[in-house]
Amino acid sequence: MSTCINKSAFTPVDNANISAVEVSHSVSEKPGKSGLKIVLQFVIGMALSLVAIDQAVAFAEPHINEPRRFYHARVDTLAVALEDLPEPDKVDALLVGTSVVERGLDAKTLGAELDLELPVNVSTPGGQIPVASQWLEQKVLTEVDPDLIVWGVTSIDFNENRLEPTIDSSDEARGTKPGFIGEADRLLWEVSSVSRLRSRLQLFRFTDELRTGEPTSILNQNPLSPLQNSLANRGEKNPSVVERVTREVVNDYETSPNYVNIMADTLSDLRSQGRNVVVVLMPVESTYVEVHPNGAADYADFRSIVTERVASLDVPLLDYSFALDDGDFADFTHLNVEGGTKLTNRLADDLAELGF
Amino acid sequence: MIFNSVAFFVFLVIAFSSYWASPQKFRPSLLVLLSYVFYGWWNWRFLSLIIISTLADYTIARVMATSETKQLKKRLLGLSLTINLGILAFFKYFNFFIDSAESSLASLGFDVSGPALQIALPVGISFYTFQTLSYTFDVYRERIQPEKNLMTFAAFVSYFPQLVAGPIERAQALLPQLQRKAVFPTAAVAKSAAALIVTGLFKKIVIGDAVATIVETRFADPSAHGTISLWFGVYAFALQIYGDFAGYSSIARGVSRLFGIELIRNFEQPYLSKSITQFWRTWHISLSNWLHDYLYVSLGGNRKGTSRTYINLMATMVLGGLWHGASWNFVLWGTIHGVLLAGHRLLGAYENRGMPSAPRLRDLPAILLTFHLVAAAWVPFRAQSFGQTMDYFGGLVTWSSGLPAARVALFVAVLLATMITLDLIDRNRTKLKPLQWHPVVHGIATGIAISSVLAFSGGEPVEFIYFQF
Numbered sequence: 001m002s003t004c005i006n007k008s009a010f011t012p013v014d015n016a017n018i019s020a021v022e023v024s025h026s027v028s029e030k031p032g033k034s035g036l037k038i039v040l041q042f043v044i045g046m047a048l049s050l051v052a053i054d055q056a057v058a059f060a061e062p063h064i065n066e067p068r069r070f071y072h073a074r075v076d077t078l079a080v081a082l083e084d085l086p087e088p089d090k091v092d093a094l095l096v097g098t099s100v101v102e103r104g105l106d107a108k109t110l111g112a113e114l115d116l117e118l119p120v121n122v123s124t125p126g127g128q129i130p131v132a133s134q135w136l137e138q139k140v141l142t143e144v145d146p147d148l149i150v151w152g153v154t155s156i157d158f159n160e161n162r163l164e165p166t167i168d169s170s171d172e173a174r175g176t177k178p179g180f181i182g183e184a185d186r187l188l189w190e191v192s193s194v195s196r197l198r199s200r201l202q203l204f205r206f207t208d209e210l211r212t213g214e215p216t217s218i219l220n221q222n223p224l225s226p227l228q229n230s231l232a233n234r235g236e237k238n239p240s241v242v243e244r245v246t247r248e249v250v251n252d253y254e255t256s257p258n259y260v261n262i263m264a265d266t267l268s269d270l271r272s273q274g275r276n277v278v279v280v281l282m283p284v285e286s287t288y289v290e291v292h293p294n295g296a297a298d299y300a301d302f303r304s305i306v307t308e309r310v311a312s313l314d315v316p317l318l319d320y321s322f323a324l325d326d327g328d329f330a331d332f333t334h335l336n337v338e339g340g341t342k343l344t345n346r347l348a349d350d351l352a353e354l355g356f
Numbered sequence: 357m358i359f360n361s362v363a364f365f366v367f368l369v370i371a372f373s374s375y376w377a378s379p380q381k382f383r384p385s386l387l388v389l390l391s392y393v394f395y396g397w398w399n400w401r402f403l404s405l406i407i408i409s410t411l412a413d414y415t416i417a418r419v420m421a422t423s424e425t426k427q428l429k430k431r432l433l434g435l436s437l438t439i440n441l442g443i444l445a446f447f448k449y450f451n452f453f454i455d456s457a458e459s460s461l462a463s464l465g466f467d468v469s470g471p472a473l474q475i476a477l478p479v480g481i482s483f484y485t486f487q488t489l490s491y492t493f494d495v496y497r498e499r500i501q502p503e504k505n506l507m508t509f510a511a512f513v514s515y516f517p518q519l520v521a522g523p524i525e526r527a528q529a530l531l532p533q534l535q536r537k538a539v540f541p542t543a544a545v546a547k548s549a550a551a552l553i554v555t556g557l558f559k560k561i562v563i564g565d566a567v568a569t570i571v572e573t574r575f576a577d578p579s580a581h582g583t584i585s586l587w588f589g590v591y592a593f594a595l596q597i598y599g600d601f602a603g604y605s606s607i608a609r610g611v612s613r614l615f616g617i618e619l620i621r622n623f624e625q626p627y628l629s630k631s632i633t634q635f636w637r638t639w640h641i642s643l644s645n646w647l648h649d650y651l652y653v654s655l656g657g658n659r660k661g662t663s664r665t666y667i668n669l670m671a672t673m674v675l676g677g678l679w680h681g682a683s684w685n686f687v688l689w690g691t692i693h694g695v696l697l698a699g700h701r702l703l704g705a706y707e708n709r710g711m712p713s714a715p716r717l718r719d720l721p722a723i724l725l726t727f728h729l730v731a732a733a734w735v736p737f738r739a740q741s742f743g744q745t746m747d748y749f750g751g752l753v754t755w756s757s758g759l760p761a762a763r764v765a766l767f768v769a770v771l772l773a774t775m776i777t778l779d780l781i782d783r784n785r786t787k788l789k790p791l792q793w794h795p796v797v798h799g800i801a802t803g804i805a806i807s808s809v810l811a812f813s814g815g816e817p818v819e820f821i822y823f824q825f
Contacts, residue, residue, distance in 0.1 A: 035543060038795045045799020046806070053807040181362055194810045201811045202566075243740060244576060 057201070058193040064200045071169035075124045075135070081227050082122070082143040091144035093119035096136060097152035098127045100282050104335040105152060106344045107228045113348030114356060120144070120227035126166040128157045129259040133266040134170060141273075148356055149270060150347070152280040153263075155292070155302040156249050156333075160256035163248045173199055231340035242332050246291040253292045255302050260309055267313050278351065279310045279317045283324040283343060288332055318350050357397040358820065359607045360560055367394065371516075372614055380537050384507040387534070387615070391516035395479075398520075402478035405443055410513045412439045413488045417495040417502035429496055436492040444485045447478055452682030479823050480520030482679055486646055488513050491527040493650055500527050508534050517612040521604050521822040523622040523642035530617070538616035545613055548791055551798075552610030554805050555778070556603045560820070562808040563771050564599030567592040570764055575738055578751040582758025586751045592768050593738050594731040595775060597821060598627065601640070604820045625779035627730070628715050630722040631705060632696040635730055638712065647676050669701070670694040685736040685745055692733045714784050 070076050085091070093116045095105050102123035111119040122140050124131060132151070156162065171177040175186055188195040270277045281303065292298035303321060310317045320343060328339025335343060357364050371390045378386050396403050413436055420432045445453075491512070494500045503509040511534050518525060541549065574581050574589030581589070605622035612619045626639035636644050652672040658665040670691070677690020715723060732752060739745040759765070781790055 041795035042799040042802070045796035046803040047799070048796075049800040049803025050807060053804065188810070192810060194807050198811055198813075247740065 054193045057197055061193070061197060061200075064197065069173065070124075070135075070139075071131070071166060071173040072125050075127075078122055078124070078227065079139055082140065085143070085227075087118075088144045090118040091120055091146050092117045093148040093150070094136075094140065094144070094146045095119065095121040095123060095150050095152065096127075096132055096140070097123045097280075097282070098132075098154075098157060099123065099125045100154055100333055100335075101152035101280075103231060103330070104282055104340050104343055105150070105347065106231050106340055109341065109344045110348055110351075113345065114351060116148075122227065123152070128159070128162065128166050129153070129256075129263045130167040131170045132157070133262050134167075134174070134176065136266065137269070138174075138176075147276055148351075149275055149277045150280055150351075151263075151267075151277060152282045153306065154282045154284060154333075155253065155255070155299055158255045158259045158302060158306070159250065160254040160259070161252040163251050231335075231337045242287060242291065245332050250288075250291050253298050255298075255305050260305060263306075264309055264313060267310070267315050271313070271315065276356065277315050278354065278356075279306070279315055280347065281306070281317065281319040281321050283320045283322070283328070283335065283339070285326050285329045285332060287326075316354055318347065320346065357394050358823070359604065359611075360557060363397070367397075368611065368614075375538075375615055376540055383538060384505065384511045384534055387511040387516075388507055388514060391511065391514040391519060394516040395514065395519060398479050402481075405447075405478055405481065406484060406514050409440055409443065409485065409488050410510045412436065413492050413513075414503070414506055414509045417492055418504075420492075420495055421502045433492060433496045436489065440485045440489050444481060447481055449678075449682045456684075483522045483524055484513055484519060486643075486679075487524050490524070490646060490650060494527055500531070503527075503531055505535075515612075515617070517608040517615075517617075518619055521601070521608075521820055522640075523605060523608070523620050524646050525619060525642070529620060533617045541614055541616060544791075547798075549610040549613035551791065552606045552613065554802055556606030556608075556610060557809055558603070558805045559599040559606060559775075559778075560603030562599075562805075562812050563775055564596050564603055564821075566812050567596045567599075567768060567771060570760075570768065571596055571738065575740070575744065575748065578744070578748045581751065581760075582756045583751060583754070585758055585760040586748065588760045588765060588768055589748075590731045590734060590752065591772065593734050594627070594727070595768070595771055597734065597737070598623075599771075599775065600821045604822065624711060625783045627727050627776070628723060628779055628783060629712070629726050629730075630715070630719050631726055632693070632700050632729060633705065634712055635726055636693070636697065643676070643679070647672050647679075651675060666698050666701070669698055673697060680737070684742055685739055688736040688742070688745065689733060692736070696729060696733070712783070714780075714787075 070079060082088070093107075093110070093114075095101055095107055095110070100123075102121060102125070105121065107119040107121040110116065122135070124135055127135060136149075159165075168177075171182070175189060176182070177185060185195070190196075194201070267277055267279070284299070289296050289299045299321070303319065307317055307319065323346065324335070324339050324342060328335055328342060330336035330339075357367060367390075375383060375386055375390070392403055392406075395406065416432050416436045420429050423429045423432065491500075491509075495502050503512065508531065512525075512527065512531050515525070515530065515534075570592040571589055574586055574592075578586060602623045609619045609621070620642055622641050624638035624641065626635050629635040629638055652668055655668040655671060656664055657668060660668075673694030674687055674690045677686040677688070677693070680686045680689070732749075735748045735752070736742075736745040739748055760768075781788055
């Protein structure tokens with residue numbers, strides 16, 4: 001091999017010289033210093049700063065913001081509300097799912113229609129299937145003991161290719177990341193205050209607009225309010241919202257077999273605990289179906305996969321996919337108050353028919 | 357495989373050990389293998405595109421060197437351009453051109469529906485396409501002789517530290533390093549490599565990723581924020597894109613140094629620039645040089661009169677914008693920079709090439725003005741649509757009350773100050789000699805970087821922004 005440079009060639013950049021200068025600095029070590037001594041001094045300096053920062057964070061712990069225990073302020077709020085329930089035994093029905101359920105089903109209306117004692121809505125924002133499963137099993141069902149669970153789902157809950165899936169945020173906040181990396185991280189939590197208090201420290205980077213404030217400030221005098229929040233007309237059918245949701249949430253939609261399995265396992269567990277579970281396919285707006293990569297075909301696939309799997313577990317499924325008009329939606333994915341009320345009444349009728 | 361993932365560090369250990377354990381004659385082939393594994397980790401199918409580019413340009417350059425007539429050489433260059441730009445056009449710009457044509461025809465009253473294909477964008481396609489094209493150009497211009505060893509040339513095209521997001525290396529700089537006998541890094545070289553990697557990770561994770569949420573909330577709905585809050589969003593994105601890309605480039609250089617290969621500096625503290633011209637000589641240097649040497653000069657540069665100079669400048673910047681992505685937003689971004697550069701030239705300003713001098717206090721107004729122009733110009737780069745760009749610009753120039761949360765403002769200010777401090781040290785590196793500081797100081801700095809990375813990591817590793825280009 002020969003070096004085949006034309007001598008008159010354009011010398012690429014000053015960068016080569018810059019790099020040479022940079023390396024030459026490091027090459028000219030001070031004479032007389034042994035390598036071991038340099039390494040020791042480096043390690044001492046590093047250990048000193050690591051310990052000092054760790055101790056400073058530990059010392060400041062009581063003064064740092066309340067930590068996030070879950071991945072979103074609303075979920076933290078729900079957790080605190082569940083813990084503060086004066087009579088948790090009274091909770092006899094749960095509504096679970098994502099914000100589509102939070103803004104599409106009204107616990108109080110359902111309770112009045114079905115004569116339930118204390119139905120609550122514990123839906124979590126962006127709570128895809130693994131998050132909803134974790135949330136139910138790790139938190140909700142350790143606080144309350146309902147007979148009836150209504151689990152509302154839609155296709156995005158099962159999307160394999162969602163950008164920044166909420167299960168990652170949930171695992172990050174809960175320290176539940178599986179596998180070797182998760183184990184290593186949990187080990188770090190044991191020895192490092194910086195790692196253990198990471199979610200507190202990172203509160204500095206979350207804007208108030210996104211995280212909607214600290215859980216304790218959201219909770220008002222009525223501890224039930226977060227669990228029975230009223231339906232609201234929020235959002236609008238703005239093209240930029242459609243574009244953003246399409247890009248971030250529907251992105252390259254594919255129904256995840258893993259998520260379907262997780263849901264099936266959770267349904268089986270709930271049934272084995274003697275609970276009544278009903279799965280609801282939540283209503284969808286026409287644009288929402290269209291933005292799937294293969295449009296209606298993708299949505300039809302999702303419906304058939306979930307319907308078949310739920311049927312195989314002998315769990316009732318109510319399919320409201322196309323039960324409402326586009327006018328019943330506040331935005332691209334969420335119902336408005338009128339739509340939510342219609343759906344809740346329809347659900348109450350169907351649950352009554354099923355014998356609840 | 358991304359630099360800020362555990363998988364990469366496992367790969368690096370294996371790559372480093374196997375590279376230095378191999379005899380010299382096998383090293384180019386091993387580098388090709390390692391680079392293909394690195395790239396194939398993301399999507400092995402797209403390796404075929406790299407192989408096509410490699411084989412095509414290797415063969416074309418060899419034939420070109422033996423061609424006797426200028427006409428044949430020109431045809432061969434045209435063939436290389438057709439193959440490389442054809443691949444790039446299909447994978448990156450096909451749908452953009454179809455959509456734009458549809459919109460243009462629709463505005464004339466024709467309802468035409470063209471084919472819409474689901475085309476995945478191969479990571480780093482713009483980077484390696486430009487790198488291999490520069491090789492063919494240089495052989496055509498007889499600046500270099502063609503590489504005879506296919507494996508060495510394949511390593512030049514696919515060298516993994518800079519494959520997916522640059523720097524776009526020149527054949528004159530990289531090929532000789534791949535040809536010569538590599539020297540195992542000394543302790544001093546290893547130390548400088550480690551410093552580059554740690555600094556790069558700090559810039560990426562602590563500066564780049566940490567402000568992402570602040571940027572996202574503002575761009576998602578500009579109308580919900582006051583003017584000052586929107587300006588903080590712009591500052592935050594300026595930090596994000598710089599931390600992300602400069603962090604990547606720093607890691608790439610550090611990793612490459614471990615293999616005995618020096619990559620060029622891609623950044624030279626661009627936010628300390630005193631003018632827009634200086635900014636473009638210090639930001640994404642390898643692309644700026646490429647555009648200057650192969651596009652601006654090929655168009656005639658400043659050799660064909662004043663008006664033609666401005667046309668060439670605008671064309672270069674617009675195409676440079678389009679290089680980043682198939683969207684009118686990138687065209688707008690390039691156009692804004694073209695106008696700013698043309699304006700600066702019109703004022704008769706001149707900037708020396710080479711490393712800029714250390715800024716002085718009297719330079720502060722010019723630095724602040726340049727930073728604000730550059731930061732505002734990032735809006736179309738970050739926005740997802742033309743409409744969102746206009747909404748954001750509207751919010752920046754129309755007063756509306758509403759301040760950012762105090763902790764957001766403080767956080768952005770602290771990160772800006774950190775970045776400026778790092779840049780000032782870097783700008784004064786020949787005087788301050790940071791690599792010769794006492795080992796205890798290096799240890800303390802490393803401890804601070806590790807603690808910061810620990811505090812700001814934990815989730816899934818975030819991809820580098822420039823991977824999408």
